[in-house]
Amino acid sequence: MSYGPIKALRGVSIEVNEGEIVVMIGANGAGKTTLVETILGITPVEKGRIMFMGEEVTQKKTEYVVASGLCLIPEGRGILPLMTVMENLQLGAHHFKGDTSKNLELIYRCFPVLKERSKQMAGTLSGGEQQMLSVARGLMSAPNLMMLDEPSLGLAPTVMKDLFRTIGELNSTGYTILLSEQNACQALRYAHRGYVFETGEIVLSGTAEELMHNQRVQQAYLGGVV
Amino acid sequence: MEIFLAQLINAIALGSVYALLVTGFNLLVVVGGIFPFAYSHIVVLSMYMCWFAMKMTGDNAAVGILAGVLSGTAFSFITEPVFRPLAKRGAVLGSFIVAMALSLIITEIMAQKLNMGIVISFPQTFQGKEALIQFGTATVTAGQIATIVGSIGAGLGFFYLLYRTKQGRAFRAMGQSPFSARLLGIPIVKTRIYAYLIAGLLGGISAVFLAMAIGTASSSLGDNLALKVMAVSMLAGVGNLGGGLVAALILGLSEGMVLAYLPGDWSQAIAFGMIMVVVMIRPKGLFGTMA
Amino acid sequence: MSLSLYYYFQLTAIFIMLGWTLYWIYRIGQLNNAPIAIMAIGAYLSSYAVLTWGWPFAAAFAFAVICGAVFAVIPALGLGRAPAFAMVIATIALIFIMQTVFRNLPWFGGALGLFGIPKIKNLLWITYGFLIFFGILIYRFDHSRLGRAADIVFEDRDVASTLGINIYLFSVCLQVMTGVMGAVAGVLYAFTIRTVIPVYFGFPFLLAITTFIFVGGYTTMWGVIVFTPILWGIPLILPESFAAYRNFIYGVLLMGTLLLRSEGAIDRRFLRWLRIHAEHALDKLTHRWKKLNHVRG
Numbered sequence: 001m002s003y004g005p006i007k008a009l010r011g012v013s014i015e016v017n018e019g020e021i022v023v024m025i026g027a028n029g030a031g032k033t034t035l036v037e038t039i040l041g042i043t044p045v046e047k048g049r050i051m052f053m054g055e056e057v058t059q060k061k062t063e064y065v066v067a068s069g070l071c072l073i074p075e076g077r078g079i080l081p082l083m084t085v086m087e088n089l090q091l092g093a094h095h096f097k098g099d100t101s102k103n104l105e106l107i108y109r110c111f112p113v114l115k116e117r118s119k120q121m122a123g124t125l126s127g128g129e130q131q132m133l134s135v136a137r138g139l140m141s142a143p144n145l146m147m148l149d150e151p152s153l154g155l156a157p158t159v160m161k162d163l164f165r166t167i168g169e170l171n172s173t174g175y176t177i178l179l180s181e182q183n184a185c186q187a188l189r190y191a192h193r194g195y196v197f198e199t200g201e202i203v204l205s206g207t208a209e210e211l212m213h214n215q216r217v218q219q220a221y222l223g224g225v226v
Numbered sequence: 227m228e229i230f231l232a233q234l235i236n237a238i239a240l241g242s243v244y245a246l247l248v249t250g251f252n253l254l255v256v257v258g259g260i261f262p263f264a265y266s267h268i269v270v271l272s273m274y275m276c277w278f279a280m281k282m283t284g285d286n287a288a289v290g291i292l293a294g295v296l297s298g299t300a301f302s303f304i305t306e307p308v309f310r311p312l313a314k315r316g317a318v319l320g321s322f323i324v325a326m327a328l329s330l331i332i333t334e335i336m337a338q339k340l341n342m343g344i345v346i347s348f349p350q351t352f353q354g355k356e357a358l359i360q361f362g363t364a365t366v367t368a369g370q371i372a373t374i375v376g377s378i379g380a381g382l383g384f385f386y387l388l389y390r391t392k393q394g395r396a397f398r399a400m401g402q403s404p405f406s407a408r409l410l411g412i413p414i415v416k417t418r419i420y421a422y423l424i425a426g427l428l429g430g431i432s433a434v435f436l437a438m439a440i441g442t443a444s445s446s447l448g449d450n451l452a453l454k455v456m457a458v459s460m461l462a463g464v465g466n467l468g469g470g471l472v473a474a475l476i477l478g479l480s481e482g483m484v485l486a487y488l489p490g491d492w493s494q495a496i497a498f499g500m501i502m503v504v505v506m507i508r509p510k511g512l513f514g515t516m517a
Numbered sequence: 518m519s520l521s522l523y524y525y526f527q528l529t530a531i532f533i534m535l536g537w538t539l540y541w542i543y544r545i546g547q548l549n550n551a552p553i554a555i556m557a558i559g560a561y562l563s564s565y566a567v568l569t570w571g572w573p574f575a576a577a578f579a580f581a582v583i584c585g586a587v588f589a590v591i592p593a594l595g596l597g598r599a600p601a602f603a604m605v606i607a608t609i610a611l612i613f614i615m616q617t618v619f620r621n622l623p624w625f626g627g628a629l630g631l632f633g634i635p636k637i638k639n640l641l642w643i644t645y646g647f648l649i650f651f652g653i654l655i656y657r658f659d660h661s662r663l664g665r666a667a668d669i670v671f672e673d674r675d676v677a678s679t680l681g682i683n684i685y686l687f688s689v690c691l692q693v694m695t696g697v698m699g700a701v702a703g704v705l706y707a708f709t710i711r712t713v714i715p716v717y718f719g720f721p722f723l724l725a726i727t728t729f730i731f732v733g734g735y736t737t738m739w740g741v742i743v744f745t746p747i748l749w750g751i752p753l754i755l756p757e758s759f760a761a762y763r764n765f766i767y768g769v770l771l772m773g774t775l776l777l778r779s780e781g782a783i784d785r786r787f788l789r790w791l792r793i794h795a796e797h798a799l800d801k802l803t804h805r806w807k808k809l810n811h812v813r814g
Contacts, residue, residue, distance in 0.1 A: 042408065066411025078406045080399055091395055095411045141411075261602055311776060319548060319601050320775055323731060327771035330724045334765040449720050453613060456606045464602065495617040498610035505607040506595025 012202055013048075014195055016145065016178050021171050023187040023208070024180040025221055026197030032180035033075060034200075036147045040072050041065050053144060067095045069144030075153060077134045081123025085114055088122050088133055092140030100140065107136040110166055128159035135166070139175075146170075147178045152186070164190055184221035188212045196221075232365065233486045234479075239370040241478020242377035243435045247451065248458045248470040249384055250428035255465045256401035257421035259313040263325035264305070265429060266455050267332040267448035272298040272433035274336060274443060277346045285349045291434050298430020299423055306422040313418065329448060337445035345444040348437045369438040380431050381471070387424070388467070397421060401465070454481075457501040461512060469512065525753065527641060527709040529746045530648045534702045536730045536741035537655055538695035543735050544659075544667040545687055546674070547601060550608035550723055551592055552699030554615040555585045557718040559703025561619055564631045564713050569624070574637050574708070582700045589696020590689075597688040612723060620715040630714035637708050644705050651698055655738050721764050725749075728767040732774045734781030737788055744782060 012035060016022045024032045037043045039050055041062040050058045057065050071092075072078075079088050089107065093100045108115040111132040117125060122133060131151055138146050148167070152160045160183070168190040171177055181187040188194060188208045196204035196217060204214065211217050247266065254262040272294045279293030280286060305328065312321040337343045354369025388394035396417050400407040408414060436451075437443065458477050462469030481497055504512070538552035559581045566577035592611060596604050619625050626632075637643070658664050670677040670684055677684060707713045729748055734740025748770070752763040774781060 040409065061413075062408050063411045063413040066409070071411075072409050074406075074409060078403075078409055080402050080406055082402050083395070083398060087395055090392070091399055091410050091412075094392065094396065137410075308772070308776070317779075319546075319605075320779065322548070322602060322605060323727065324772050324775045326724060326727065327768040327775070329768075330721065330764055331768035331772075333721075334762070334768065338761060338765075453610060457610070460603060460606055495614050498614050501610045502592065502595075502607050502614075505599050505603045506592070 012197075012200075014202070014205075016176060018144075018176050019171070019174065020193060021167070021177045021179060021191045023184075023191035023194040024178070024197055025182075025184045025187065025194055025211070025217070026180075028182065029199075030197035031200040032197050033149055035197075036072055036149050036178070036180060039065070039147070040070065063095075066141070069141075071138040071141055071143040071146055073134045073138045073146065073148045073151060075150040077130045079122045079130055079133050079137065081121065083122055084119055085122055085125070085133055086118040088137050089114075089118075089140050092137035094141070096141045103140050103142060107139055110139075110169070111136055128155050128163075131155060131159075131163060132166075135163075139170075143175075145176045145178060147180070149180045150182060151179070152181060152183045160186065182221075184217065188222075229486075233482055235366050235370055235374075237479045237482025238475070239373040239439050239478075240482050241475040242374050242381075243432055243439055244454060244458055244478050245471045245474035246377050246380055246428055246432040246435070247455050248462070248474045249381065249467060250425040250432070251455050251459055252465050252467050252470050253397070253421055253425045253428070255459070256467070257397045258306075258309065258418055258425070259316065259318070259404070260309045260321035261318050261325060262425075263322055263452055263456070264328040264332060265302075265325075265425065266451035267329040268301045268305070268426070269298060269429045269433045269436070270443055270445075270448040270451065271301060271332055271336065272430050273437050273447075274340050274346065276433060276437055277341075277348060277443070280349065280352065285351065287352050290352060290437075294433045294437070295427065295430035298428075298433055299426035302422045302426025302429060303419070306419050310415070310418070329452060333445050333448050336448070340445075343445060345442050347442040353438050353441050373435045373439050376431070376435055380428060384424070384428065385467075393417075393420060454497060457497050460501050461504050463512065473512065521753075523641065524709065525746075525750060527644055527705070529749060530644045531702045531706050531709070532726060532729060532749055533741050533745045534648060534651060534698055534705075535726045536733070536745055537651060537738060538698045538702075539726060539730050540735060540738055540741055541655060541658070541695050541698075542688075542691050543730075544664070545670040545684065545691065547688060548605040548608075549596070549692060549695065550605065551589065551611055551692065552695045552702070553718055553723050553726070554608070554611040555589055555696045555699035556703035556706065557612075557615045557619055557715075558585045558588055559700035560707035560713045560718070561625055561631065561703075563704040564634045564707045565624065567635060568631060568633065578704050581704050582697060585700025585703070586693060586697045589693045589699075593689045593692035593696070596692070597685040609720070609723070612719065616715045616719055625713075628715060630712060631707075632712040634707055634711040634713070636711065640705070640708055644709075647701055647705070652738070652742075659738060724764070724771070725767055728771045731781055732770050734783035734787075736780050736784050739788065740781050740783040 012031070014022070014024070014035075024035070026032055034043060038045055041057070041060055041064070045058055048058070049056055052065070052068055052070060055068065057068065080091070083091070089104070090100075093103065096103070113129055114133060114136055117129070122130065125133060135148070135151065138148075151163055151167075155163065164186045167177060167179070171190070179187055179191065188211055191208040193207050194205065194211045195202050196211065204211065204217065206214070212222070247269065251262055251265050254260060254265060275297035276290045276294030280290035283289045308328070309321055309324065312324060340346075354367055354372055386394075388397060396407065396412045397420075399410065399412060400414070400417055404414065407417075440447075454477060458473045459465075459470055461476065462471075462473035477497060477500070480500070535552060535556065539548075539550070542549040561581075562584050563577040563581035566572040566580050567574065570577075572580070592607070596607060599607065620628055658667075666677070666682050666687070669680065670682060670687065674684060703718075706717075710717075729745045730741050732740075732748065733742075733744030748767070752759070752766070
């Protein structure tokens with residue numbers, strides 16, 4: 001999948017290949033959220049194209065993009081607090097054709113706590129559990145590409161570590177992931193490649209290794225130490 | 227005592243129809259994202275269609291019912307594109323004014339063109355005035371039972387749809403967070419259209435039961451009902467489906483009981499007085515709004 | 518002056534006044550229909566005072582307006598904080614309640630209402646006097662700090678509160694002010710038409726006034742002034758068959774405007790455009806005048 005320049009983002013072009021974890025690093029407001037929302041069709045594109053699995057989806061409606069196998073786990077979790085965990089998961093499978101029990105199995109394996117709480121109101125879950133629910137909800141549609149926007153936001157360090165580990169595991173089972181993170185340290189550890197965003201532009205790109213050892217990245221995002 | 231019971235049954239029948247109306251109304255608020263002031267007017271228009279159908283087929287009740295239900299659904303469907311740009315912008319107050327304008331248009335059509343503005347009355351057989359149950363001097367008519375049972379049935383059907391089906395989940399998701407619903411790939415416009423269809427269906431069913439319960443209809447009934455529906459939804463909290471049911475029964479009961487002891491006009495004023503009081507003391511309604 | 522022209526001027530002025538009441542309160546984003554209900558109070562009480570108690574017009578006028586103002590305070594206090602649609606519904610309900618009350622209380626003639634209200638000399642001057650007075654009030658409001666504060670409240674209530682604007686107080690004051698205007702309009706109406714029937718002050722009337730202001734433009738006070746005479750006047754000169762469709766056409770116009778040009782015909786951009794062009798034209802004229810004088814001298 002590749003992407004072109006748009007309003008509020010200038011000359012942005014990224015690529016995600018199947019089976020990769022690609023991470024977007026940058027401060028808040030650098031444009032990462034705008035990018036994923038534009039990919040989904042929520043924000044309109046001024047210039048450029050979005051190609052997904054060989055098909056152009058630039059002007060398509062969000063429901064079409066999602067149905068093609070893209071999903072976004074938004075910043076702030078995006079779950080529906082007034083519905084049960086199970087209902088949230090069922091909503092995730094809105095576009096999924098076929099038996100969802102396999103998806104549920106995978107989800108319960110990764111996040112056993114969701115099975116326990118499946119009848120509870122999603123709003124009563126803890127922050128970490130809500131994030132898990134959000135990711136699980138995305139998984140319910142067996143997406144070709146999962147986009148996660150700042151999944152670690154507001155999570156305790158141990159929970160965050162678990163989350164990244166899960167993301168890594170999911171990738172090894174074949175999920176392609178586009179990750180947007182402020183927490184560069186953890187993200188780069190699991191990613192294959194990355195882009196660095198600053199005020200709406202990409203200033204650096206390369207493999208995760210390269211970025212981790214890059215001085216600028218180290219100073220700005222890794223606290224000077226790897 | 228029996229008179230009281232008879233009044234009570236009447237009040238419950240009235241309340242159950244209000245409950246259906248409020249449910250359709252709330253659905254449009256929650257999923258449609260508008261303030262459907264003209265909903266009751268569409269319902270009354272459907273009552274007229276039911277009446278016309280029966281007039282043309284020699285009082286055939288089945289045809290009348292079909293006409294009422296279908297026209298309710300159809301009319302509601304037609305109004306969706308009108309409100310679409312407003313719903314998109316989230317202009318609820320704007321949609322209110324547009325709905326007011328629409329209600330005026332519908333009322334004028336009924337007042338000028340339909341039956342030349344004369345009050346229509348539904349055939350006695352349709353109203354089901356035969357007494358089915360009798361206790362002492364009081365009777366419970368077939369119409370009342372049909373209304374109560376039918377409304378409960380329709381209500382249950384709706385809640386089943388809402389809580390146990392995929393489409394229902396989509397409705398609730400859209401109502402709670404249109405943004406999240408969009409991310410989930412729920413087709414926003416299509417879902418709204420479904421909401422209008424279902425609200426229209428409920429409206430058509432209500433029209434039939436109103437015809438039974440009230441027996442007559444006129445061009446002013448639209449405004450009258452609209453106020454009551456809004457009173458109920460304000461009492462419960464706009465958009466609150468469950469609360470709406472309770473509030474509908476409350477209004478039905480108070481109206482029915484008051485109707486027995488005061489002339490018709492005053493009972494309306496009391497219902498409206500209730501609204502004002504609620505609005506001033508608990509503007510979000512007794513059970514809280516979803517909006 | 519012919520009678521129909523008299524009616525036209527009178528009613529246009531009264532309707533503009535009522536349009537302004539809706540306009541004024543909508544400046545802070547609230548749709549408050551109470552002035553129509555209070556109009557009923559103004560109309561009924563003043564007519565009753567003159568007909569039954571034999572009071573002179575001025576006394577009846579003052580009485581009715583004071584009652585109207587007092588009455589406006591009560592819902593105002595309660596509704597100041599209400600969410601937008603709660604206020605609309607409650608005030609619509611108020612209109613219905615008022616109609617019912619006046620229709621059912623024994624002193625006001627029931628459904629037939631009061632009639633035979635005496636003619637008042639110079640009512641036209643009185644009416645336009647009030648019109649200009651209210652117009653100036655609103656104009657001064659719009660061009661003052663209050664007007665700007667209202668703009669902020671309209672845009673974003675939360676921002677407005679953080680800036681220290683007391684929305685509740687604002688709302689209450691505006692409601693009372695517009696209530697007074699409504700009462701005045703009511704008295705003038707009663708003494709123009711010289712009959713007062715409950716049906717006058719109902720929903721179709723509310724919708725007509727709403728149409729005037731929303732089609733005319735709700736962001737400025739001028740929209741009402743320009744469009745009320747047009748929208749009210751044209752149905753009067755149309756043949757009978759069309760006149761019956763008046764409410765229907767109002768409804769269609771209202772819907773059309775809200776969907777297509779949501780701010781109404783005359784909005785602030787148009788006024789600015791007008792001002793710029795007027796200034797240009799004025800400049801050209803004075804320039805030419807100066808040149809002419811220069812040549813002469």
